[in-house]
Amino acid sequence: MITQPHPSFIRRSAYGPEPKTRAAALPGIVGLDIQSLFPDMPRAIYVEGGDLGVVRAATRNSLKDVPMDKIRPGDKVNVLASQYGFTIMGGDAYAEMLRTIKDVVEERTGCRNIRLRVCTGFRIREPDEIIEHYRLREHFPAGAMGIRAIDKGIPIETEIGTLYGVARVYDADWIIHAHHGELRELDMHRMINRAYKPFAMSYARMETRAVAHMNFGPRSSNFVSRVIFHSPFVQSKFTFGCFLLTSPQGITGVTAGTDLEALDRKLMLLGFKSYGKIRELFAEIKDCIVVLDGTGEPRYMAGGGLSFGNVTEAELDLFDLDVVPVSLGFGLYERPRGQPKAKSVNPAIRALVINHMWLGVPQQELATHIPTIAVGDDLARLLREDPMNHDFMARCVTADNLPTAMKFAHALSGTDKVVVFDGSFGTMTVSPSLASYLTERAPHVSRRVDEELMPKWLRQRGIAPESIEAVDA
Amino acid sequence: MVEIRFLAHVDREKCVSCPLCENVCPTAAVTLPAKGAKAEVVDEKCVACPNCSGVCPVDAITLVPREVPLRLGLDATEEEEPAIVALCQKAHLHPQQWLCLCTATRVREGAAAVLRGATTPEEVALATGTRSGCTVYCLQPTLRLLKAHGVKVVQPEGYRWYDTSQTCWDVPEAVVRKYPGHFLEEDLAVFRKA
Ligand code: SF4
Ligand code: SF4
Numbered sequence: 001m002i003t004q005p006h007p008s009f010i011r012r013s014a015y016g017p018e019p020k021t022r023a024a025a026l027p028g029i030v031g032l033d034i035q036s037l038f039p040d041m042p043r044a045i046y047v048e049g050g051d052l053g054v055v056r057a058a059t060r061n062s063l064k065d066v067p068m069d070k071i072r073p074g075d076k077v078n079v080l081a082s083q084y085g086f087t088i089m090g091g092d093a094y095a096e097m098l099r100t101i102k103d104v105v106e107e108r109t110g111c112r113n114i115r116l117r118v119c120t121g122f123r124i125r126e127p128d129e130i131i132e133h134y135r136l137r138e139h140f141p142a143g144a145m146g147i148r149a150i151d152k153g154i155p156i157e158t159e160i161g162t163l164y165g166v167a168r169v170y171d172a173d174w175i176i177h178a179h180h181g182e183l184r185e186l187d188m189h190r191m192i193n194r195a196y197k198p199f200a201m202s203y204a205r206m207e208t209r210a211v212a213h214m215n216f217g218p219r220s221s222n223f224v225s226r227v228i229f230h231s232p233f234v235q236s237k238f239t240f241g242c243f244l245l246t247s248p249q250g251i252t253g254v255t256a257g258t259d260l261e262a263l264d265r266k267l268m269l270l271g272f273k274s275y276g277k278i279r280e281l282f283a284e285i286k287d288c289i290v291v292l293d294g295t296g297e298p299r300y301m302a303g304g305g306l307s308f309g310n311v312t313e314a315e316l317d318l319f320d321l322d323v324v325p326v327s328l329g330f331g332l333y334e335r336p337r338g339q340p341k342a343k344s345v346n347p348a349i350r351a352l353v354i355n356h357m358w359l360g361v362p363q364q365e366l367a368t369h370i371p372t373i374a375v376g377d378d379l380a381r382l383l384r385e386d387p388m389n390h391d392f393m394a395r396c397v398t399a400d401n402l403p404t405a406m407k408f409a410h411a412l413s414g415t416d417k418v419v420v421f422d423g424s425f426g427t428m429t430v431s432p433s434l435a436s437y438l439t440e441r442a443p444h445v446s447r448r449v450d451e452e453l454m455p456k457w458l459r460q461r462g463i464a465p466e467s468i469e470a471v472d473a
Numbered sequence: 474m475v476e477i478r479f480l481a482h483v484d485r486e487k488c489v490s491c492p493l494c495e496n497v498c499p500t501a502a503v504t505l506p507a508k509g510a511k512a513e514v515v516d517e518k519c520v521a522c523p524n525c526s527g528v529c530p531v532d533a534i535t536l537v538p539r540e541v542p543l544r545l546g547l548d549a550t551e552e553e554e555p556a557i558v559a560l561c562q563k564a565h566l567h568p569q570q571w572l573c574l575c576t577a578t579r580v581r582e583g584a585a586a587v588l589r590g591a592t593t594p595e596e597v598a599l600a601t602g603t604r605s606g607c608t609v610y611c612l613q614p615t616l617r618l619l620k621a622h623g624v625k626v627v628q629p630e631g632y633r634w635y636d637t638s639q640t641c642w643d644v645p646e647a648v649v650r651k652y653p654g655h656f657l658e659e660d661l662a663v664f665r666k667a
Contacts, residue, residue: 122607124527149609150497150524152632159648164635192655207637210613215640217660223652224639321656324663362574362606387522388575388606390475462654 002435005031008048008302008423009090011133011295015123015358017378021402023293023355023420024429031427032435034248034304037442038277042270042473044250047426048089052096055251059100059242062256066240073110076172077239079140082202083120085180085244086130087296089425093251095134097244098178102140105176115143117169119202122388123360124148153205156234158227164205165228170237177241177260181267183275184300185309186318188213191271191457193222195241195264199234200225218324229260243267245473247274248305250425253473269471272457276319277442277449278306283314284441285348287415288434289406290370293355294423298363303421304428311421312345312366317453321460345369350413353405354379359386367395371412373405374398474546475576475602479521479536485511487533494525494534496631499604499612500595503534517543520598520605545602546578549585557584564614564621565642572614575606580614587618593626594619594634613638 005024012019023029035041046054071077079101085094102114116136118127127146131137136144145168153164169175179198189197200212200222212224228234241263242256252274257263292308294301299309316323345365352370359382366372372395374380380398383389399405410416417437420429430438458465481503483494492505494512502518503525505511512525512533520543526534549557561568561584568581578601586600594615598604603611616638619626628636641661649657 122523122609124523148528150528152496153635155635159651160639160644162637163639164637205632205635206609207612207635210610211637211639214610214613215617215638217641217656217663219656220641220660223644223655223657226652226655227648324660364574364577385479387479390576390606 001033001036002432003031003033003427005029005420005422005429006048006424006427007420007429008294008425010356011091011129013129013358014125015360016295016356017376017382019356020376022422023291023402024422026402026406028431029418029420029429030432030435031424032304032430032438033427034278035426037281037439038446041249041277042247042252042274044247044252044426046093047250048092052092055093055096055254056100058254059097060104062242062254063101063104066256066258068105068108068239071105071109071111071174071239073112075111075113075174077105077111077114077174077176078117078169078172079114079176079178080169080198080203081116081118081178082198083118083123083126083130084182084184084296084300086134087300087423088180088182088244088246088302089250089423091130091134094180094244095136097242097254098136099139101176101178101242113142114140115145115172116140117145117147119147119166119169119198121149121360123358124150126360147203149204149206149209156228156231158231160224160227163200163208163211163224163228165203165208166205169203170233173237174239175237176239179241180244180246181270182246182307183271183310184307186279187218187309187313189222190219190321191268191319192219193226193264194271195243195260195267196225196229197222198225199228204228219321245270246305246425247473248278248425250305255473266471268461269463269468270473272319272454273468273471275306276454276457277445278304279310279314279319280317280445280449280453281438281442282306282311283317284438284445285314285417285419285434287348287350287413288417288419289351289353289409289413289415290349291353291355291418291420292357293420295358297358297361298354298366298421299361301357301421302423302425303419305425308421312349314346315348319453319457350415351409353402353409355402355405359383359388362388364389364392367392372396373408375402375405376400474544475578475605477519477521477543477545477602477605478539480516480539481514481519481521481525481534482537483512483514484533484535487531488512489531489533491530493528493530496633497524497528498633499524499608500598501629501633518599520545520602522605522608524608545599547582547585547589547600549579549581552585552588556588557581560584560588560618560622564617565640566614566617570614572601573603573606573611576602578603578611580618583615583618587622587624592619592624
């Protein structure tokens with residue numbers, strides 16, 4: 001079903017240019033309704049711009065049976081947040097979940113010393129921008145602070161030796177793990193221990209993040225998060241986890257509990273149910289122009305609720321644990337025997353137009369493998385000066401404005417199929433030709449996932465088929 | 474070759490000697506010569522990463538264009554190929570694998586730097602131009618190459634980096650058994666060396 005496109009709000013940042021005319025405003029660009037493609041996908045309770053009271057109520061509801069009695073009035077509590085939560089549909093839903101967690105803990109325990117820790121990746125100043133934009137200091141009078149991977153560490157003794165967390169993550173009596181279930185980069189977690197991942201990333205020192213990324217394999221890297229979580233040190237502080245749940249349609253609910261393994265299993269099943277079909281639908285695209293036009297770095301920018309990092313590797317079914325592609329992030333170079341050779345970037349992407357993005361992750365492979373056009377001198381200058389992408393602009397051309405860039409991309413690629421990664425959930429921002437193609441392919445994809453892929457994904461993880469029906473956001 | 478086009482500049486009027494910058498510099502280019510002194514940058518060691526300017530609490534550090542770009546890197550073909558391959562194998566790394574994605578540097582270049590005598594992560598960074606981007610992921614292959622070459626790495630004072638470099642080859646058998654379904658053995662089997 002064709003509808004209006006709904007690009008997500010772009011947050012201003014030192015890491016990106018000033019927002020300009022959005023790709024969704026280009027003549028002929030439409031919104032493709034996701035629910036009409038896959039009616040069985042978990043439904044949204046909230047989409048951007050909606051009533052945040054719904055998120056507040058869902059968070060309160062998820063916490064109602066979570067025991068909090070170990071927190072005493074005089075204790076210190078750290079609510080641990082990760083920066084990507086704030087890029088989901090403008091970030092208001094995640095911010096609302098965090099505020100509600102604080103309110104509920106305060107009401108239930110009488111504890112007033114509840115601080116917020118906003119953890120980040122490589123954009124060192126991003127937490128300060130987040131705290132200011134969402135006015136989090138006002139809601140966390142005991143303190144709202146950014147956490148960087150290069151901040152002072154604290155040793156954590158684990159079953160595989162000493163690893164390091166960031167000291168200020170753990171400088172409280174108790175920690176609350178406040179995360180989200182957005183799919184993000186499937187190639188890095190493969191739906192294994194997804195709920196544990198921040199313990200070796202957001203909450204960890206840089207050496208530990210690199211141990212997970214560089215020293216373990218494409219399926220075992222989250223094992224590092226798991227042993228950190230199970231360390232006596234982290235266990236002595238952990239209270240509960242609370243997750244904002246998403247599907248490509250929007251925020252689907254909130255779930256919380258003290259049993260992270262149970263939460264992880266729920267996230268995994270919801271991940272299959274929410275993202276299995278949309279990912280497979282993107283894999284059906286044989287030629288297209290991709291336009292990046294959102295908050296954050298390309299890899300994590302959503303289009304139709306799916307992050308772009310999943311589309312650059314869409315040719316492989318990365319839910320399938322038998323598939324082990326050569327991945328840039330891990331210590332693989334040669335293709336393991338019998339494995340498909342992943343192209344560095346999905347060859348269906350014939351041209352890449354960057355209208356808006358942030359710096360902050362190495363992503364040189366995009367410009368190396370796809371004809372790339374950056375829109376505007378301000379974006380080009382940022383990219384040229386980006387230490388994480390030394391040669392990006394040497395492999396990329398610049399256009400003065402978006403219509404010119406699109407004209408060039410069409411001529412270059414010979415396709416009229418366009419998909420925009422503009423942070424949209426609920427709809428996919430596309431050209432009419434791609435909308436018709438995807439509408440035609442969706443029933444085939446739906447059948448393939450239901451009959452072939454989902455049973456395989458479940459079988460590989462020893463999960464009974466009926467579990468997928470039973471799980472609910 | 475990695476071209477470093479910028480340089481950290483300290484505004485001494487603003488600097489409050491805190492000394493956060495000293496603890497985040499991947500090449501030990503910015504230091505406080507004494508307690509309470511102002512931060513100073515050694516120009517030829519600065520790889521213009523985002524760290525010191527990012528953490529300075531009073532915005533005393535800015536990255537300014539260099540008059541002449543600093544060119545870092547080495548030609549790994551000048552080292553004996555069997556020696557590079559042997560060192561990489563010992564570190565369980567592939568010579569063609571990425572050492573640093575930000576600068577598109579391969580492990581063989583890090584191996585060459587170690588074979589030429591680099592003994593610290595800071596020296597490897599200055600020999601190869603790595604750690605000038607995110608400064609994070611390249612640290613592990615660097616530590617692994619140094620250790621495989623028999624270098625006894627010494628963790629610096631403060632928190633510039635911590636000496637931790639576990640790999641999937643180091644997980645004790647009992648732990649592998651305790652966590653079935655984590656693909657520890659399967660992932661080991663898919664890693665192939667040079
Ligand atoms: S290398 Fe990075 S942290 Fe060190 S002085 Fe230069 S910019 Fe600052
Ligand atoms: S971080 Fe800033 S204030 Fe602190 S020592 Fe360095 S330059 Fe001075």
